[in-house]
Amino acid sequence: MADCHIGAWREPKLREANMQAFSKAMDICIEKEVDFILIAGDLFNTSFPGIEGLKETVLKLREIKEKGIAVYVVPGSHDFSPSGKTMLDVLENANLFVNVFRGEIEDDRLKLSFAVDKKTGAKITGIIGRRGLLEKSYYENLDKSALESEQGFKIFMFHSQIEELKQGDMDFEAVPISFLPKDFDYYAGGHVHTVLNKNMKDYGTIVYPGPLFPNNFSELETLQNGGFFIVDVKDRKMDVEYQQIVVYNVFPILIDCTERSAEEVRAEILKAASDREFINTLVLIRLYGKLEVGKIHDINFSEIFTQLYNKGAFFVMKNTANLKSEEFEEVSVSADSVDKIEEAVINENASQMKIKGYDKEEAAALLKALMKALSSEKKEGERVSDFENRIKSEIQKLLDIVL
Secondary structure, eight states: OOOOOBTOOSSHHHHHHHHHHHHHHHHHHHHHTOSEEEEESOSBSSSSOOHHHHHHHHHHHHHHHHTTOEEEEEOOTTTOOTTSOOHHHHHHHTTSOEEOOOEEEETTEEEEOOEEOTTTOOEEEEEOOOGGGTTHHHHHTBOHHHHHHOOSOEEEEEOSEEGGGOOTTOOOOEEOGGGSOSSOSEEEEOSOOSOEEEEETTTEEEEEOOOSSOOSHHHHHHTSSEEEEEEEEETTEEEEEEEEEOSSEEEEEEEEOTTOBHHHHHHHHHHHTTTOOOTTEEEEEEEEEEESBSOGGGSOHHHHHHHHHHTTOSEEEEEEEEEEESSOOOOOOOOSSHHHHHHHHHHHHHTTOOOTTOOHHHHHHHHHHHHHHHTOOOOTTOOHHHHHHHHHHHHHHHHHHHO
16 A cells, blocks of 8 residues: 555644545454455645544554464655654654664665565665655665575565556656566555556556545546555466455536536536435535636525535535636736735726726726735734734725725
């Protein structure tokens, strides 16, 4: 498995769903009585995860250890730290898993060593992932000959995109397949949030399991659920089976709002959800295009969310990043200072602001006054509470004029 990203979601419900996916995966491993587990990077979403996610992870890893199942890990681009200090070090020192990125530098060459699984004799090594493909230097300096000549069942773990295995519009920086040592039985990859299982000449079985739980809105739309691979080896022949982890069902609603009013969009969303219940379901609403009538905030999302939750939805999310309205168009300005750019943008948009009793110049003046008030800085010696109250008072005075 890879890309667990424990702690990734800001929304508590989704953060907990992510944790549930990890727990389910561990439970399946116990049920299937696997010999060992590989985690190919990004166990956590940061090198120092939040205490709640860390606590639950430790409890699950301890349960795995008590069942006699070994866990082998390479740090990924998220749980790696340039300082070399990460929570992974603490968990390894607690004997909850083995970090297989190990070795030494000899004659400017990186010589990796193997971790040998006691139960099966499998030999495991690998290279960490770093942000911006900084791990590339490890591959460039890797002494591959010693790894390739090693006998036995060998596994190479990595957390990088492989150039030859890119799919669709993947824009990750990548390393060529030639950077990996040849003649390994199994290559356990991470970092790429897609499911891939491929045999390549001279390289054996290369696998990306994708995330255990989708990490953002788009991934929830495309993947809906995460999972991992269970690999059964007999006489060095491998049966690789994908194990899906379903925490919640996912129901996407995609609507092109072009040439529609805000009211029509509201009605379309409710129509899409009218003939079903949403028990234990994540509902995803993505709107795009350009409204012909009304603004984005005229779409009654409060009513929509209420109706979906009344139908049992676990959580409802909306994405309007690609939705526009007639009221405000993009403005291009040319100016040589921030103040002048702000003034030009305000003047261009002032005529589109509808403030009762205000003409274009008065609307622009009000907006400038609000921006000035909001950009005020805390005075020396001023308490935070006094500063906040001062800003609120200034804003209230300006808004009272309008109201």
